[in-house]
Amino acid sequence: MELAEAKQRFIEAWGKLGSEWGINRTMAQVHALLLISPEALTTEQVMEQLQISRGNANMTLRDLINWGLIEKQHRSGERKEYFFAEKDVWTIARQVAKERKRRELEPVLKLLTQLQEVEGDAQDPDYSTFKKSVTDINKLAGNVDKTLETMLKAEENWFFGSIFKLFK
């Protein structure tokens, strides 16, 4: 396989994986493109390489900045803005985990805790089944939350290394 084709495939696969996990396909593709670019790219270059409009490129680049996955670069003597991706994959993983935890896990945890407090008749199967499911999910979500918290603070080698030492 040629490098050019390999790049293309990587970008497509990243886009597909993203969309399967609720992340806009174009956003994942732009991220992939910047990840494999040694140099920072301009909006124009992103537009051309991925064949997307200026508006789309602009919004997507802003979103990626909000996710903390890319940064702007200013070059003295130039008007244009350049964009480059954080290249450390563990840092990227932590960043994504951090944002999704904040945007999606935490609101659900909050609701689950409220729902757990709903009172009712312990003899009522409707109530007791509801209560048990909510409590169990809350407990699991709490464990996931704590694990992510740990992940956010940890180095990759330590995180996985420690897990595998145990699970051998």
Added chain:
Amino acid sequence: MELAEAKQRFIEAWGKLGSEWGINRTMAQVHALLLISPEALTTEQVMEQLQISRGNANMTLRDLINWGLIEKQHRSGERKEYFFAEKDVWTIARQVAKERKRRELEPVLKLLTQLQEVEGDAQDPDYSTFKKSVTDINKLAGNVDKTLETMLKAEENWFFGSIFKLFK
């Protein structure tokens, strides 16, 4: 909060969370409904409770069966089929992890391994940046894969218990 409202909120939240993570909202809602139902439900009941069409209910219930999250129940003397959800939350989590690993993680891992084999000039920044990103992601994905593998075999208490013992 009343039980009826709490149930509604739970179903909605589960649907929202699902859609944020690439799972059809209706599928997540049907799952939530069955999760908090002490009894198995018929297609009719699911249709009525969630206000969805017969076709949608049927397809969604089939999908949930394919995900291994619910089962059919036959009652002697009755023609209708009843559906009920696996209630153990850790089993559910493992089931979801197993399916997503198989459907989404494994294909990507396979491609990454191929892309890692692409040859090129180590002096070429385009090549070396590509190579490094692909290799790093492959390594991380491999670690995730191994962790999920462990999770699939483990009991909840052991899994999280072991992690937290380390990370204290």
Added chain:
DNA sequence: AGTATATTTCAATAAATATTGAAAGTTTGA
């Protein structure tokens, strides 16, 4: 075999999401 009951399928339709592109806004330097 006939029929009532239940399930499945899938083309048509609707809803949700993403993208475009042109106009408005901003910045910089002459």
Added chain:
DNA sequence: TCAAACTTTCAATATTTATTGAAATATACT
């Protein structure tokens, strides 16, 4: 202060994804 270079916005449009509902199929009982 002007205008070229660049960025942002957002209503209109396109695309993707989900849902409907009625016809086709299957099942079980008499």
